[in-house]
Amino acid sequence: MGVAGGFWDLVKPVARYEDVEYLRGKKMSVDLSYWIVQQETALKGNARKPHLRLTFFRTVNLFAKLGVFPLFVVDGDAPTLKSPTRLDRFCKMTGIDYSSHKNVESTIIARNPVFNQYIEECVELLDLMGMPVLRAKGEAEALCAQLDREGRVDACLTADSDAFLHGAKCVIKCLRVDCKEPIIECYRASDIDTCLRLKRKHLIALALLVGCDYNSHGVPGIGLNTAVRITHLFQEEEILDKLCEIGKGNTLLCSEMDNSKTENFESEHTAGMPVKKRPHCSQCGHPGNKVSHLKLGCDGCKGLYSDAKCVEKYPGWKCACAGCMQKKKEHNKWLHWQTKTFSKICATDGFPNNEIVNMYLGNETSALGDLQMNAESLSWQAPKMEFLEDFLGHHLFWDRSYTRQKILPLCSVMLLRKMAANKEGVSASEESQLLYNRYVPHSVERIKVRYSQSFYVLKWKHVNSECNNDDWLGLKSKDLQLQKRKASVVCNFQNGCDEEFQAVEVHTTKGNLFITTDEDVELVRAACPKLVEIFEYEKAAKKRRAAVSKCSKGKETSTVKQLTITSYFKATKGLVRSKPRKTSSTVGDSKDRNTRANLTLPVPLEKTVESIKTMVPVINDPVSQVELSTHDLV
Numbered sequence: 001m002g003v004a005g006g007f008w009d010l011v012k013p014v015a016r017y018e019d020v021e022y023l024r025g026k027k028m029s030v031d032l033s034y035w036i037v038q039q040e041t042a043l044k045g046n047a048r049k050p051h052l053r054l055t056f057f058r059t060v061n062l063f064a065k066l067g068v069f070p071l072f073v074v075d076g077d078a079p080t081l082k083s084p085t086r087l088d089r090f091c092k093m094t095g096i097d098y099s100s101h102k103n104v105e106s107t108i109i110a111r112n113p114v115f116n117q118y119i120e121e122c123v124e125l126l127d128l129m130g131m132p133v134l135r136a137k138g139e140a141e142a143l144c145a146q147l148d149r150e151g152r153v154d155a156c157l158t159a160d161s162d163a164f165l166h167g168a169k170c171v172i173k174c175l176r177v178d179c180k181e182p183i184i185e186c187y188r189a190s191d192i193d194t195c196l197r198l199k200r201k202h203l204i205a206l207a208l209l210v211g212c213d214y215n216s217h218g219v220p221g222i223g224l225n226t227a228v229r230i231t232h233l234f235q236e237e238e239i240l241d242k243l244c245e246i247g248k249g250n251t252l253l254c255s256e257m258d259n260s261k262t263e264n265f266e267s268e269h270t271a272g273m274p275v276k277k278r279p280h281c282s283q284c285g286h287p288g289n290k291v292s293h294l295k296l297g298c299d300g301c302k303g304l305y306s307d308a309k310c311v312e313k314y315p316g317w318k319c320a321c322a323g324c325m326q327k328k329k330e331h332n333k334w335l336h337w338q339t340k341t342f343s344k345i346c347a348t349d350g351f352p353n354n355e356i357v358n359m360y361l362g363n364e365t366s367a368l369g370d371l372q373m374n375a376e377s378l379s380w381q382a383p384k385m386e387f388l389e390d391f392l393g394h395h396l397f398w399d400r401s402y403t404r405q406k407i408l409p410l411c412s413v414m415l416l417r418k419m420a421a422n423k424e425g426v427s428a429s430e431e432s433q434l435l436y437n438r439y440v441p442h443s444v445e446r447i448k449v450r451y452s453q454s455f456y457v458l459k460w461k462h463v464n465s466e467c468n469n470d471d472w473l474g475l476k477s478k479d480l481q482l483q484k485r486k487a488s489v490v491c492n493f494q495n496g497c498d499e500e501f502q503a504v505e506v507h508t509t510k511g512n513l514f515i516t517t518d519e520d521v522e523l524v525r526a527a528c529p530k531l532v533e534i535f536e537y538e539k540a541a542k543k544r545r546a547a548v549s550k551c552s553k554g555k556e557t558s559t560v561k562q563l564t565i566t567s568y569f570k571a572t573k574g575l576v577r578s579k580p581r582k583t584s585s586t587v588g589d590s591k592d593r594n595t596r597a598n599l600t601l602p603v604p605l606e607k608t609v610e611s612i613k614t615m616v617p618v619i620n621d622p623v624s625q626v627e628l629s630t631h632d633l634v
Contacts, residue, residue, distance in 0.1 A: 002161030003203070004211035005224035008173070014191040015173075018184040020453050023155070024067035024520070027378075028172070029144040031158035032072045032126075032133075036118050038159075049395050055122045056392070056406070059129060064409035067520055069380060071153060072126055072133045073140040074119055078111060081214040081355055088216055121395070128388040129410070130381035139213075142166045152378070155186065162213060164189060165203050165360045198228070199236040204360050205243055205352075206231055209345075214356045221344045230341065240357060246342050247351040278323055285313040287321050382414055383407055385436075404436070404473050411435060412458075412517045420526035435460055439515060441528050444535035448518055455518040456532075462513040473515075 032055075039054045047053060062068045078086065126133050136143035144156040145166035155170040156163050163171050164187075174185035193199050198206070209227035211218030222230075234242045278287045286293075286300030293301075293310045301311050318324070345351055388407065392398040415435050434440055442461035447454055507514040525532050 002159075002163075002212065003165070003207045004216065004218065005227070007161045007206075007210075007224070010224060010228070011187055011192055011196065014187065014195045016186050016188065016191070018186060020066060020184070022184055022186075025069075026154040027069040027071060027152070028062075028155045028157055029071045029073055029147050029153045031140045031144055031156070031160065032119065032122060033075050033140055034158050034160065036115070036122065048397065049121070051118045052121060052125055052392075052395055055125055056129075059126065059131060060407065060410045063131075063380075064413045067413075067523070070131060070157075071147070071378060072123075072131060073143050073147075074123060074133060074135050075111075075140045076136045076138055079138050079214070079359065081353075081359060085213055085216045125388075125391065128391055129383050129407070130414075132378055132380065141168075144168065162207075162360075164192070165200065165207055165212075167200060196228075197232060201236045201239055202231045204357060205239050207360070208243065208352045208356065212356070214359060215353060219345055219348050219351065222341065226341060240352070243345070243352050246345050247348070249346050278321070280319060281310060283312055284310040285317050285319055286310075287319070287323075380414070383411065401473055408435075408473075409517060412460075412519065413523070416519060416523050416527040419528070420523065434463065438462055438464075441531060442514065444524065444528075444531050445516060447521075450518065454521055456521050456524045456535075457516050458519045458524060458528075458531075459507075460515045460517065462515075464513075 035054060035058065036051050039051050059070060062070050123133050134143060139160075139162070141156070141158050141160040141163045144153075144158060145163045145168035147153045148156050148163075148169050149167040155172050156168050157172045157175065159173050161171075169189050170186055172184060172186045174183065176183040189200070192203075206224075206227050207218075208215070209219050209222050209230065210224055231239060279289055280286065281288050281290050281293050281298065283290055284293065284298055284301050286298050288298065290310065298310050385404070385407075389398075389400045389403045392403050393400065412435055419441075439460035439462055442459045445457040445459050448457050449455070505516045507516070
């Protein structure tokens with residue numbers, strides 16, 4: 001629950017939406033109870049023990065897909081301060097009246113035994129998967145916040161806003177990675193401080209006024225907005241002490257406050273446009289300044305006295321201009337609001353509860369018990385395959401081969417991280433370099449983009465060259481698809497990561513068995529640098545060959561003559577042939593000349609021809625001789 005009154009709606013404007021790469025390589029504490037409660041409220045269907053299925057797939061996907069190092073935290077014994085709130089919630093759900101019961105606060109109410117069984121089963125599953133699990137002395141979000149505050153983890157995954165009150169720096173409320181655009185909704189304490197002016201003790205005061213897990217009622221009559229205005233009146237160092245004074249009956253604190261705080265409150269509550277305050281004369285107190293009054297006189301003094309000069313104001317004098325009257329009205333309104341609000345706080349018995357304050361400000365170091373916060377307690381080990389297969393087969397009826405397939409992404413990432421550590425100088429045996437003691441990295445096949453993120457499709461080769469069928473993974477079993485349909489249940493939770501990350505692909509080439517997995521690019525480069533170099537070299541060579549072939553094709557196409565459009569699209573209508581024009585040739589046919597000579601023309605035209613012949617000189621060369629005829633003139 002956390003802070004009541006809509007706390008997440010208050011801090012919604014400062015939310016950050018990050019991509020998948022935001023959490024890669026970081027440590028994150030996970031409130032395991034939050035996952036199970038979310039599964040109970042969101043799951044619809046008849047799945048067998050969905051809390052185990054949810055925990056299994058989310059853990060695999062957090063570790064393999066996001067590259068996160070999850071650290072799971074489990075609730076311990078519920079504190080006695082929370083007993084009234086838990087009993088109140090139980091009675092609201094069941095309708096039972098507990099008003100007749102006495103000494104409810106001193107009683108210790110045990111947790112739901114069914115819920116505790118779910119927790120223990122999930123803890124056993126996580127232990128078999130090699131994930132670290134810590135048990136808190138009290139609330140899990142308190143230990144998550146302490147780990148974040150001390151820098152042991154980088155973020156907390158929980159929807160309980162009490163994590164900020166316990167000192168968490170970064171809280172991830174929503175995590176969706178099973179969609180096309182992954183969403184990581186996170187909130188930072190620094191953003192809340194910068195934008196909303198709320199520090200850790202301000203949030204604790206907010207929880208005392210509005211209500212929290214240890215006091216569900218808070219102060220009657222005070223909502224979230226009023227509580228925020230009260231917290232803005234004091235600094236972080238003094239707010240808890242001021243609330244103690246108010247609880248004891250001191251409701252008149254306005255004289256001790258700065259004018260800037262009251263002005264901020266007045267500007268928030270002023271209706272309409274505020275009247276701008278004009279400067280006042282230091283001698284008479286009327287609007288204006290002393291220099292202008294000495295030169296031009298004072299209108300206020302002229303109305304009161306016959307002389308227009310400034311008259312020294314008497315003790316206790318108050319200006320009655322519009323700006324001063326508006327300020328006085330706002331100040332009276334502020335005094336009324338303060339008296340009314342602080343009276344509600346005084347009427348609340350036992351406010352503030354110092355035990356709740358100490359609970360939020362206390363340290364959860366003792367919550368670790370005998371477990372010490374060393375490297376061994378925060379290490380991520382390889383899964384215990386035989387025990388894990390027996391556990392999931394008993395609880396979820398999964399076949400051994402099906403369990404091996406689904407845990408394969410987690411095992412491959414662990415092996416690559418171990419190989420990357422070996423490159424840095426950490427010794428490792430040859431058997432530890434094999435996946436399931438059967439497969440070894442062979443080559444990088446291609447680059448794959450999934451969830452807006454690039455992966456290397458890594459090819460693993462079976463160590464036995466004569467193996468063509470891997471029954472150990474059950475990849476050739478005909479009953480696998482039927483079993484997968486029965487076991488799969490659509491789980492669209494608010495915190496995604498519920499389904500499998502990838503499907504295992506099998507290839508048989510030249511008598512060798514290969515499987516492919518999707519791995520992070522940087523992880524493969526650190527673990528298998530030679531394979532990446534070969535892949536990059538082949539990729540560059542392929543680009544060069546493609547460029548050369550493209551250039552050769554361009555040269556071939558450039559030598560070919562470009563055809564016209566009529567060669568591709570022929571006209572459907574018949575071609576219209578024009579008659580050839582008859583022209584006179586230099587050496588014409590004798591028949592043609594005779595034909596033209598025998599033409600009869602009108603008398604005026606014959607005279608014109610004869611006159612032109614006499615004017616043109618005769619050329620002796622018969623080839624170049626031009627003979628004018630009547631036909632040419634026509």
